Each structure stands twice: as structure tokens, then as C-alpha cells.
Amino acid sequence: MTIPENIIQCAADCNKKQFMQCAFQQKFKCLLITGEATDEQMRIAFELIYAEYVDLAGLYQTREFEMSAYIDSLEKRISSVKRFVELQRLFLKEFDVPFLPGFGIVKKYGHRLYWDFNYPDKDAFLKKLQQIEGAEVRYQAELNKKVNELVEFRKKRVKKEFTLLESRKQFITSMNRLQQNKYVIDDKTSMEEIGLMIKDYKDMAAEADMEKSIRRNKR
Numbered sequence: 001m002t003i004p005e006n007i008i009q010c011a012a013d014c015n016k017k018q019f020m021q022c023a024f025q026q027k028f029k030c031l032l033i034t035g036e037a038t039d040e041q042m043r044i045a046f047e048l049i050y051a052e053y054v055d056l057a058g059l060y061q062t063r064e065f066e067m068s069a070y071i072d073s074l075e076k077r078i079s080s081v082k083r084f085v086e087l088q089r090l091f092l093k094e095f096d097v098p099f100l101p102g103f104g105i106v107k108k109y110g111h112r113l114y115w116d117f118n119y120p121d122k123d124a125f126l127k128k129l130q131q132i133e134g135a136e137v138r139y140q141a142e143l144n145k146k147v148n149e150l151v152e153f154r155k156k157r158v159k160k161e162f163t164l165l166e167s168r169k170q171f172i173t174s175m176n177r178l179q180q181n182k183y184v185i186d187d188k189t190s191m192e193e194i195g196l197m198i199k200d201y202k203d204m205a206a207e208a209d210m211e212k213s214i215r216r217n218k219r
Contacts, residue, residue, distance in 0.1 A: 053195045
């Protein structure tokens with residue numbers, strides 16, 4: 001659909017107040033400069049503004065990293081617990097006792113195991129291992145779900161099909177954080193400027209984290 005020139009359709013021309021009206025109240029008419037336009041034309045114009053803001057701020061990269069990190073943590077959990085159960089069964093079969101030093105591996109995932117040397121009960125221990133396996137099934141389902149979400153997310157990014165990533169609360173929190181760090185923002189600040197501020201702040205925060213990590217490793 002062709003967007004008429006009487007509608008704001010780039011981040012440089014859209015200010016913070018107009019952006020918030022569109023994003024959180026669906027009041028797209030604030031983008032109309034003169035004359036008339038359809039609701040669909042104004043909605044699409046805002047999508048163009050939002051897409052540009054997302055690119056400038058690096059929000060898609062951040063979201064993709066968060067999703068990938070969560071998937072990685074799920075994969076590590078599933079792999080660790082599965083290997084733990086397999087090895088405990090083998091150890092119990094070979095030595096008639098479980099490998100006690102390994103209990104801490106699953107304790108961090110909320111699974112507590114106990115072995116009484118005075119009254120050893122192999123069947124009860126094996127049943128507990130089965131219960132652990134049963135409890136972990138939901139994490140495999142969660143992993144499958146998140147992998148599919150990441151695949152779809154990347155497809156949308158390639159096709160430039162941007163969706164709103166922030167709630168009103170998240171957006172306001174971001175603005176407050178920028179202002180606390182001496183960035184000057186008011187209702188008239190353009191979304192191009194805000195996008196660049198967010199990217200600049202994130203880059204500085206990442207650099208600071210890297211420096212802290214280097215200092216810790218040198219100790």
C-alpha cells in the first residue's frame with residue numbers, strides 16, 4: 001500500500017509523544033500532517049516508524065540474544081539432567097550405591113536426592129530418578145516451543161515484519177534509565193534520536209560489563 005506524503009512515516013519526523021500515542025493507545029491520527037488518510041494508511045505508517053526505531057535501537061538483536069540465551073540454558077539443563085540420570089543408573093547397577101558426589105548436579109535444578117547407607121533402598125532411588133525424568137518433560141516441551149519462536153522471529157526479521165516488543169511500562173523504564181544517565185529526552189525528541197540513544201547506552205553498558213569481566217579474570 002502506498003502511504004501518502006501527508007502522513008509522518010519516518011522515525012526522524014515522529015516525536016516521543018506521537019510514538020507513545022500510536023504504540024500504546026492506537027491513536028494513529030496524530031501522524032496526520034494535513035488533509036485526510038485512512039486508518040490503515042496511518043497504521044502502516046506507524047509500522048514503518050516502529051521498524052526504523054527497532055533497527056536504530058538494536059532491539060531485535062537484543063531480543064534475539066535473550067531468546068538464544070534462554071534456549072541455551074534449557075538445552076544445558078535437559079542435557080545435564082538426562083546424563084545425570086543415565087550415569088546414576090549405571091553406577092548403581094555396578095556398585096550397588098549411587099554416585100553421591102554427583103547429587104549437586106541436579107540439586108541446582110530443584111531436585112533433591114538422598115541415600116541412606118544404613119537402610120539402602122535401590123528401588124526407591126530408581127523410582128526417584130524416574131520422577132526426576134517425569135518432572136523434566138516440561139522443559140523439553142518449553143525448549144521445542146522456544147526454538148520454534150526463535151525460528152519464526154528470525155523469519156519475521158528477514159521479511160521486515162516488525163512487531164511491538166515493548167510494553168508501555170518497558171518503554172517508560174527505558175526512557176527513565178536514559179534520563180538517569182544524562183540523556184536529554186522530552187515529548188518532542190524524535191524517535192530517531194531516542195533509537196540512537198538506546199543503542200549508544202546499550203553499547204556503553206556492554207563495554208562496561210566486558211571491562212568488569214576482564215578485571216575479574218585478572219584477579
